[in-house]
Amino acid sequence: xxxxxxxxxxxxxxxxxxxxxxxxxxxxxxxxxxxxxxxxxxxxxxxxxxxxxxxxxxxxxxxxxxxxxxxxxxxxxxxxxxxxxxxxxxxxxxxxxxxxxxxxxxxxxxxxxxxxxxxxxxxxxxxxxxxxxxxxxxxxxxxxxxxxxxxxxxxxxxxxxxxxxxxxxxxxxxxxxxxxxxxxxxxxxxxxxxxxxxxxxxxxxxxxxxxxxxxxxxxxxxxxxxxxxxxxxxxxxxxxxxxxxxxxxxxxxxxxxxxxxxxxxxxxx
Amino acid sequence: xxxxxxxxxxxxxxxxxxxxxxxxxxxxxxxxxxxxxxxxxxxxxxxxxxxxxxxxxxxxxxxxxxxxxxxxxxxxxxxxxxxxxxxxxxxxxxxxxxxxxxxxxxxxxxxxxxxxxxxxxxxxxxxxxxxxxxxxxxxxxxxxxxxxxxxxxxxxxxxxxxxxxxxxxx
Numbered sequence: 001x002x003x004x005x006x007x008x009x010x011x012x013x014x015x016x017x018x019x020x021x022x023x024x025x026x027x028x029x030x031x032x033x034x035x036x037x038x039x040x041x042x043x044x045x046x047x048x049x050x051x052x053x054x055x056x057x058x059x060x061x062x063x064x065x066x067x068x069x070x071x072x073x074x075x076x077x078x079x080x081x082x083x084x085x086x087x088x089x090x091x092x093x094x095x096x097x098x099x100x101x102x103x104x105x106x107x108x109x110x111x112x113x114x115x116x117x118x119x120x121x122x123x124x125x126x127x128x129x130x131x132x133x134x135x136x137x138x139x140x141x142x143x144x145x146x147x148x149x150x151x152x153x154x155x156x157x158x159x160x161x162x163x164x165x166x167x168x169x170x171x172x173x174x175x176x177x178x179x180x181x182x183x184x185x186x187x188x189x190x191x192x193x194x195x196x197x198x199x200x201x202x203x204x205x206x207x208x209x210x211x212x213x214x215x216x217x218x219x220x221x222x223x224x225x226x227x228x229x230x231x232x233x234x235x236x237x238x239x240x241x242x243x244x245x246x247x248x249x250x251x252x253x254x255x256x257x258x259x260x261x262x263x264x265x266x267x268x269x
Numbered sequence: 270x271x272x273x274x275x276x277x278x279x280x281x282x283x284x285x286x287x288x289x290x291x292x293x294x295x296x297x298x299x300x301x302x303x304x305x306x307x308x309x310x311x312x313x314x315x316x317x318x319x320x321x322x323x324x325x326x327x328x329x330x331x332x333x334x335x336x337x338x339x340x341x342x343x344x345x346x347x348x349x350x351x352x353x354x355x356x357x358x359x360x361x362x363x364x365x366x367x368x369x370x371x372x373x374x375x376x377x378x379x380x381x382x383x384x385x386x387x388x389x390x391x392x393x394x395x396x397x398x399x400x401x402x403x404x405x406x407x408x409x410x411x412x413x414x415x416x417x418x419x420x421x422x423x424x425x426x427x428x429x430x431x432x433x434x435x436x437x438x439x
Contacts, residue, residue, distance in 0.1 A: 012318040016351045019325040023344030026332070030339025039333050046288070049281060053289050114288035116334040118383070119300060119400060121292055123334075166337070166387070188393025 040154045043114075043125050047157060050113040050125070058254060105220060107141070107257035108133065113157070119191050121250055122165040123151070126158045128258065134158045137218065139259040145224035145247025146170070146212060147256055163193060163225070164250060172225050173213035179204055180213055183225060183244060193226060198240035204231055210244055220259070272315070276323065283307040284330055300404040304331055304342065305379040306412045308350045309371055313362050313428050317354025324350030338386050345382045349375055362428035363420070365413050373409035380404045 026033075094100075110128045115121035128134045130153050138150040140160045148168065151161035161168060163185060170183040172195060179202040181195040195210060208228050212219040226244040234241040283303050291301050304327055312320025324346030331342040353371060360367050380401040388397060420427050 008318075012316070012321065012351065012354070015318055016321045016347060019321055019347035020344060023325070023328070023340040023347060026329075026340030026343065027338065028340075030332075033339065035333060035339065042330065042333055046281075046284065049285050050289065053285055057289070115292040116288055117292075118335070119295055121295070125288075187387045187397075188390065189396040190393070 036152050039152065039159065040157075043154065043157050043159065047113055047125070047127075054111070054113065054254070061254075105259045107259060110134065110140075110158075110256055110258055112253045112256055115253070117162075117164065119187070120164050122162050122185075124148070124160045124162060124253065124256070126150070126160055126256065126258070127156075129154045129156045129158045131155050133260060134258050135260065138261075139219055139223070141223060141257050141259060142248040142253060142255070143257075144249060145226065146219065147248045147250075147253070149218060150258065160256070162250065163246060163248075164191070170219060170225065171213045171216040172210050174204060174228070175209040175211045177203065177208070180215065181210075181240075181242065183210070193244040193246055195228070195242040195244055196234065196239065198242055200233070200238070200240060202240070204228060204240060204242060206231060210242075272319070276311070276319070279307055279311060279323070280327055280330070283327060284334075287331070288334065300380070300400065300407070301411060302376040302379055302404055302408045304328065304346060305349065305375040306372060306408055308346045309353050309375040310412075310416070312350040312353035313357045313360075313368075313371065315354070316357065317351045320350030320354035321347045322350070324348070341383060341386055345379050349379060357428070363426045365417060368416055369409050369413045372412040373405050376408040377401060377405035 108128065110126045110132075112124050113127055114125040116123045116125070124140075124147070126134065126140070134150055134153055136150055136153050140147045140149055146163065148160045148162040148165070150158050152159040163170065163183065166185055166187070168183075168185055171180070172183045173180050179198055181198040183193060183195050186192060186194055198204060206228050210225045210228065212221055212223040212225060214221040224247040226246040228242050229245040230243040232241045232243065233239070286303050291303055294301060308320065308324040308327060311323040315323075325343050328341075328343030328346035331346075332339045335342075353375065356371075360371075362368070384397045384401055388394075416427060
């Protein structure tokens, strides 16, 4: 058949055959290939371009953010003084009751250079890597709540796996009631975060805050994850499926904070 | 050499757009398929060899970015680039209607193929179908509008005439 075609068409057909064969091969064995290095090279190549695009974007938003932040600082200063008193009181009470006290988490600010994944972002490229003390497994948060954790770390960059990754699972609890569940991301019937495994005997209400639980091996307890948007049942009808509205705005992330060694070995269950 | 420069620029700009501005839009539920758009336009302009090459390389970059199912974008976009490139010889490529239809079909097929990998059964079929159709319905007019603006700015046809091209290639 190829002999009947002109040389240019034979060449393009052969090229297509090569590409199709390579793609099929990658589909079959791609998961077994070490992709981390290739993605690292890609991130390194695109980091300067991403920075230029984001600089323009950030310059436009800086003025508005500045005004909002001034107002927020004033509000937080008032709130902070109240919380400091409450914190001291809480610390004293926990010591008297013999409960483990909370440790302060050191936040390392990083820039979010790029987002990847569809239909919603499932990974983010961060501007800090091993040279800046960011390592695999570190927790990534925004001022609003939990974002994910560092999945891959390179010398000057790292890649965070967001809560919206299909393989992500976070042990959570409803803040007000302590109801436990596992937060997962699902694409069916629509892309959304779902708190799974909540027994029907537990009482949950729309709007309640969901935080990371003490059972998590990867995340410290008490990080805001989101609020319950809708209460439903899973297909088996045995447990609740709670749709969660994420606390961190995944559509618009410019800055984030990395918490290194978020869970101390003695704290991990 | 000029083609290679333009091609590399297209790849970089497409991937940048996808990971920045369009990623934020996608999170709000508006999915502009810039990969299908770039491959279709490049294939219409340069023919099937460049079309399939552009599709394969852009798809591979997108696959590496997504971290799951390496090769799914590469295969679909390479085939799409080839098909559009071949089809482009017989089409009036500078017609807005042609561009609209080509972009709609390309986006629809690409999104359907990509969605098939995360298809979770009959329960999510309607949502997935809606997402695919909306994506195609948004990308096609936006893409056609962009091409019309570029054509107006440059002041000359972007793709040339199909019959003239086939005569010159023959």
